[in-house]
Amino acid sequence: MTGKEDAPPPGRSVRESEIFREPPGSGNFSSSIGASVGIELFQGRGRTKRARPSKTIVEPAREVQVLAETDVLVVGGGPAGTAAAIAAARLGADVLLAERYNHLGGLSTGGLVIWIDRMTDWSGHQVIRGLGEELVDRLPKDAVAGPPRADWGGRDAATAAYWAQRTAAYHGIVTWSPTIDPEALKTLSMQMANEAKVRLLLHAWAAAPIVEGNTVKGAIFESKEGRHALLAKVVVDTTGDADLIARSGAACDTDIDAGDIHHCMNTAFLFGGVDMERWLRFRYKEPDAFASFMTLGRERVKYFEKPFVSWRNDVALFLGPRLAGYSAIDVEDLTAVELRSRELAVGHLEVYREAAPGFADAFLMLGAPQIGVRHSRRLVGVRKVTRQQWDGGHVFEDEIGVSPSLSPKIPNISVPYGALVPERFDGILGAGRHVACDASSHTFLREIPQCWLTGQAAGVAAALAAASGTPPRHVAVRSIQRELLRQGAYLSPAVATPHSQFGENDRSRSLVKSHATAT
Numbered sequence: 001m002t003g004k005e006d007a008p009p010p011g012r013s014v015r016e017s018e019i020f021r022e023p024p025g026s027g028n029f030s031s032s033i034g035a036s037v038g039i040e041l042f043q044g045r046g047r048t049k050r051a052r053p054s055k056t057i058v059e060p061a062r063e064v065q066v067l068a069e070t071d072v073l074v075v076g077g078g079p080a081g082t083a084a085a086i087a088a089a090r091l092g093a094d095v096l097l098a099e100r101y102n103h104l105g106g107l108s109t110g111g112l113v114i115w116i117d118r119m120t121d122w123s124g125h126q127v128i129r130g131l132g133e134e135l136v137d138r139l140p141k142d143a144v145a146g147p148p149r150a151d152w153g154g155r156d157a158a159t160a161a162y163w164a165q166r167t168a169a170y171h172g173i174v175t176w177s178p179t180i181d182p183e184a185l186k187t188l189s190m191q192m193a194n195e196a197k198v199r200l201l202l203h204a205w206a207a208a209p210i211v212e213g214n215t216v217k218g219a220i221f222e223s224k225e226g227r228h229a230l231l232a233k234v235v236v237d238t239t240g241d242a243d244l245i246a247r248s249g250a251a252c253d254t255d256i257d258a259g260d261i262h263h264c265m266n267t268a269f270l271f272g273g274v275d276m277e278r279w280l281r282f283r284y285k286e287p288d289a290f291a292s293f294m295t296l297g298r299e300r301v302k303y304f305e306k307p308f309v310s311w312r313n314d315v316a317l318f319l320g321p322r323l324a325g326y327s328a329i330d331v332e333d334l335t336a337v338e339l340r341s342r343e344l345a346v347g348h349l350e351v352y353r354e355a356a357p358g359f360a361d362a363f364l365m366l367g368a369p370q371i372g373v374r375h376s377r378r379l380v381g382v383r384k385v386t387r388q389q390w391d392g393g394h395v396f397e398d399e400i401g402v403s404p405s406l407s408p409k410i411p412n413i414s415v416p417y418g419a420l421v422p423e424r425f426d427g428i429l430g431a432g433r434h435v436a437c438d439a440s441s442h443t444f445l446r447e448i449p450q451c452w453l454t455g456q457a458a459g460v461a462a463a464l465a466a467a468s469g470t471p472p473r474h475v476a477v478r479s480i481q482r483e484l485l486r487q488g489a490y491l492s493p494a495v496a497t498p499h500s501q502f503g504e505n506d507r508s509r510s511l512v513k514s515h516a517t518a519t
């Protein structure tokens with residue numbers, strides 16, 4: 001063999017590793033979930049990606065048939081898109097919701113992310129309300145597991161310890177962060193979309209936005225029929241990756257918090273046939289045996305994950321192992337993560353069946369149909385949520401919702417409408433995990449309740465913009481807030497009450513005017 005043949009193939013080198021987290025109590029609040037459950041660093045695994053050919057081809061121009069014209073086109077039927085579509089339709093807009101897969105709910109159903117993060121603040125007050133609350137409340141009773149309302153915000157040590165083992169208590173405080181049956185949420189999401197008269201288009205992949213000047217007018221879709229155009233007065237990008245916003249040419253942020261889990265990917269999985277109550281007794285009452293079991297797991301599969309409870313005792317949820325070093329907008333990386341996650345799921349099954357109490361009869365019930373992407377791009381908005389705002393409890397005058405904070409030491413976080421409005425482009429809003437924020441704030445703004453929150457607000461704003469024929473950035477902030485309150489959303493008292501600190505006149509202005517005077 002020549003020296004040349006010995007050389008590694010040219011291409012990008014990727015280093016895969018689980019990500020390190022500081023232990024709870026370290027004062028690093030960058031991850032609500034990560035900080036509480038603890039994530040460990042194992043040895044990284046390197047790989048080289050094959051270089052791509054430098055060739056290009058010219059795709060011939062063609063006429064594309066218009067499939068539909070609508071007031072509001074929502075692209076992506078995850079938590080944000082489902083909420084956006086229903087909220088806009090409830091305002092009387094003609095709404096078309098397009099989704100590439102066969103279901104609604106995105107990662108909260110197809111991604112098996114069935115642990116809904118906290119909807120209450122640290123006093124037990126539910127601050128994620130509106131459509132998010134309605135979705136959870138309308139699920140059948142046996143499709144939701146979590147603490148009773150009377151316990152939310154409770155600090156009783158025994159109760160908090162019980163719920164801490166079941167992902168519903170942090171910092172010694174019981175929270176409303178239930179686990180849900182993903183199939184029930186799929187069914188309910190479709191039912192609520194139908195009730196609101198949202199037109200659904202499933203199996204439709206948005207390939208490109210239709211842009212005239214600086215205004216988005218719709219999107220081109222690929223389906224089994226080939227290529228089609230959908231035209232709309234306002235488009236809401238809820239793809240999770242800001243696909244349409246990015247392809248319009250708008251700026252996106254991609255920086256990450258390297259010490260957090262928010263940039264990790266993996267495909268979640270469920271084991272059936274387990275006894276989670278037995279597992280929890282083992283994990284918390286037999287620490288030495290538990291430590292030995294974890295050592296065995298690491299020896300066998302290296303990246304080794306602990307299960308979370310689900311909505312049923314006989315189903316265990318695995319939201320990891322989390323894999324760092326991959327890009328969610330690189331098709332070869334997406335493929336590699338699927339292969340690696342499957343390998344790890346099967347490896348886990350062997351170890352758990354062999355040695356974990358409660359798992360002797362476990363079987364791999366389901367590998368998530370949707371890959372678990374936590375972060376790819378975030379839109380550059382008129383405003384953004386930042387780490388600097390956390391401590392002072394700053395309330396934006398264009399607030400469209402309130403997120404629980406990561407620690408009882410930090411007040412609730414005000415989310416501005418400007419975080420949904422791309423800085424430069426009109427005719428399009430973004431909601432869900434790609435809203436405008438810094439990398440630290442992305443840690444919690446990407447969570448399912450927060451995606452319901454921003455989705456509902458985007459839907460309301462899009463419907464108002466379409467009805468009045470104004471660009472979304474010119475819709476009066478007060479009219480968005482008024483409709484959100486009417487739809488049951490929660491806003492800070494400073495903006496929710498008629499004689500608030502901002503006053504009626506301030507908020508009857510549009511975002512653009514109020515932004516000019518913003519601090």
Ligand SMILES: Cc1cc2nc3c(=O)[nH]c(=O)nc-3n(C[C@H](O)[C@H](O)[C@H](O)COP(=O)(O)OP(=O)(O)OC[C@H]3O[C@@H](n4cnc5c(N)ncnc54)[C@H](O)[C@@H]3O)c2cc1C
Nearest residue numbers: 076078079080100106107117206239240372373432433448
């Ligand atoms: C492994 C993992 C664990 C997590 N743990 C938690 C947790 O415990 N609690 C919590 O609350 N959150 C958790 N999250 C975060 C949360 O699940 C997501 O951030 C949230 O679901 C994002 O919602 P979304 O609507 O913005 O996007 P998604 O849920 O990703 O939905 C986007 C939808 O758009 C569709 N779509 C995308 N591109 C296109 C296109 N081009 N054309 C047509 N359709 C398209 C997708 O198919 C999908 O249905 C976790 C995430 C991951 C990956």
